[in-house]
Amino acid sequence: MKKIYFPIVFSLILIFDKTAAVVICYHGTWSHYRSGNGNFPISLTPTDLCTHYIYAFAGLDASTNQVVSLDSWLDFNLNGFQNAIALKQSNKDLKVLLAVGGYSQGSARFSNMAAHQSTRATFIQSALTFVQTHGFDGLDLDWEYPARRDGQAQDKENFALLVKELYEVFNPLGLILTSAVSAVHVDVSYDVPTLSQYLDYINLMLYDFHGFWDTHAYHNAPLYSTSKLAGTSSAGFSVNASVHQWIEAGASPSKLALGIPLYGRTAILSSASNTSPGAPTTSQGAHAGPYTGTVGFWGYNEIVEQFQNGDWTLEWDDEQEVPYAYKGTTWLTYDNGRSIGQKVEFANDLGLGGIMVWSIETDDAYGVSDIRFPLLKAIQNALDTSRPNSSTTSSVSSTTSSTAPVTSETTSSSQKTSTTTAAETTTTTTTPTSTTTQGKPSSDSRxxxxxxxxxxxxxxxxxxxxxxxxxxxxxxxxxxxxxxxxxxxxxxxxxxxxxxxxxxxxxxx
Known part of the structure; x- marks a missing residue:
């Protein structure tokens, strides 16, 4: 293993079935309404790259404590629920879950619901009816965040009770139960041993450690912590530190899904002459992307389009094992094939249950980078190559053949290097060397x-x-x-x- 700042020895790691790693794919279904390369209908989901598909989100009614639709037009008029279940037609092993909550739903309504046995029972019965009525394979709880946001200290205990009581109803029926959880302040929000006992998977949201809200440029989702933050309250903000914190708190590694963001965070540097990690920033994010429409946030699909415009300098942070880029005073942190390969290897070394992504609609679904879903395919490729006795040929290689133009942004590497590649240290260019070919192939039915x-x-x-x-x-x-x-x-x-x-x-x- 590489540098692990919180070393723990687990003899059971050797018996974990590494061939059964899951890839849990959240889908922000509002992407159905986006235009151009941001448009992502449910049917576009790459079912061969996900073992679990999570439909985000349904809501919690604050007055009735029941699960409700948050977008009845999409869910019912446009057959969103039905289309999600239909994904199993192309992958019979795919599990389709419904996520309830999300950041916009807040924490107070969950806190109030979980505070009493009677209101928990109402929610559980409602969730069961909702899941069974629409044909989902299970439920994902996305309470952000117990005992930390518009809640109360008892949230930690009450959330554990809610999970246990849900399990007692869902498990006998073969229904799956997962939860998206915070990467930090674990001891404040979660009774980890109880969650580990009753949840099928604990989806670690290992991102948004940093962003434009900071006063310095740090990575959104670094694999390892930076020495530049040593001694500060942010010293443990990394994938490595958070995963070990969950394990030390009592989580079974096989229940943990390592979260990977399919997006990046931007910041505005105070000076274009200081572009290194830790450089001062103005606490402002770059302009909103054309699809996600959020200041300081770019989906990977928006990032690859930015890179096509040229003039970006791509770099690799050797300490945190993640890429970053800059153009003028715009500073960008994101994940690419190389950093994803490192994270998958890290998850495999610790015997984790698998990988989770937020969220599939911000991958490069239409192949602007010359490969469709390059980040999801980087995950699959890394999982395939890390499995014992795995074939060197995978479903990824059939798509990214030797004849296809593969860019450095889509390749993955499990080797840590002390040097950076030319593609990561020089300004990119998109000047073409050939012209568009036109024609009408008479024999091509596609x-x-x-x-x-x-x-x-x-x-x-x-x-x-x-x-x-x-x-x-x-x-x-x-x-x-x-x-x-x-x-x-x-x-x-x-x-x-x-x-x-x-x-x-x-x-x-």
Whole structure:
């Protein structure tokens, strides 16, 4: 193992089944309403890259203590719940759960509900009815955060009672029970041994350790703590420290899912001449992205589009084992294939149950970086290569073949290096070296004329201009098509479902 600042020895780690690691995928379903490359209908979910899909969110009614829909138009009129369950048609082993809560729901209503046995019973019966009625495989509790936010000291004990009582109802019926939990202040909010006993998985939200709200530039989700914060209250803000804190508090490693963000955080540097981690910032975030619309927050899908604009310098923080980038005074922290590979290796070394991501709609779903879902595929690739006797060929390699243009942002590495690669120390450029090829391949059934020609759900190339491709979505009365364009100099490759170099794609008339 690498540098572990909170070493613990577990002899049982050797008997964990590392081939059974889960990948728990949260989906912020409001992304259905986003435009362009931010649009993410439920049907776009890569079911081969997730073992668990979590529909976020349902709510808790403060007056009745019952589970309620937060978006009845999406959930019912647009068949959101039904479409989520239908994902199992393409992966029969996929587990589909419903998340209740979320940051916007606050903590007070959960605190009030959990404070009494009678109101807990009302919630549990409501949750059971809701889950069974709509066909979910289980429930995810997302109470942010017990005993810390608009709550009371008794929240810690009451949350444990709620989980135990839910288990007693759900478990005999074969229903799954998980919870998203904080990475810090564990002893304040959680009775860890009880949660570990009764939850199937504990989803560690190992991100937002830092952001534009700080006065200095630090990483959103570092694997290891930085020595620059030694002796401060933020000294333990890292994946490594948080995971060990949960284990030391009594969590079974096999119940823990290591959370990885599929997004980045931005900050504005005080000076463009000081761009290193720890540099002073103005406590302001960069402009909101076109899809997520949140200042200081960019989905990875927005990040790859930023990088295509050029002039970004990509760096690697060797101490915290994560990337960062800057352009002028804009400072960005994010995860890429390399840092994700390190985190998956870390999880595997400790015998953790698997990986959790927040959230799939901010991965590069449409392949702007030339590979669809590069971060989810980096997780899968790292899990495959870390398993004993695993084949060197995985479902990832079938997509990212030797003929496909793979960028440094999508590769993963399990080796820690004291040097940085050229791609991480120089300003990126997106100047193309070839021109777009146009044509109309007569033998390719995966090409259609335009977005109005959709008859089947899925991705299709254009039969008129090979730089254009479409996503066809099934709706009640047929299909709706969305148009997209490859980066300049690339064309849509229907064989691999990516934007590829023209020389490698048959776009002849």
């Amino acid at each position: 090409r259609i004329k335009d977005a109005n020609s959709c008859v089947t759900e899925g991705f299709f190339g254009s039969s008129v201009d090979c730089s254009i491709y479409f996503y066809c979505q099934s709706v009640d009365n047929g299909h709706v098509g969305y148009s997209f364009m490859c980066s300049q100099g690339l064309v849509y490759d229907t064989t691999f479902g990516i934007c590829n170099y023209p020389a490698l794609v048959d776009c002849s008339n």
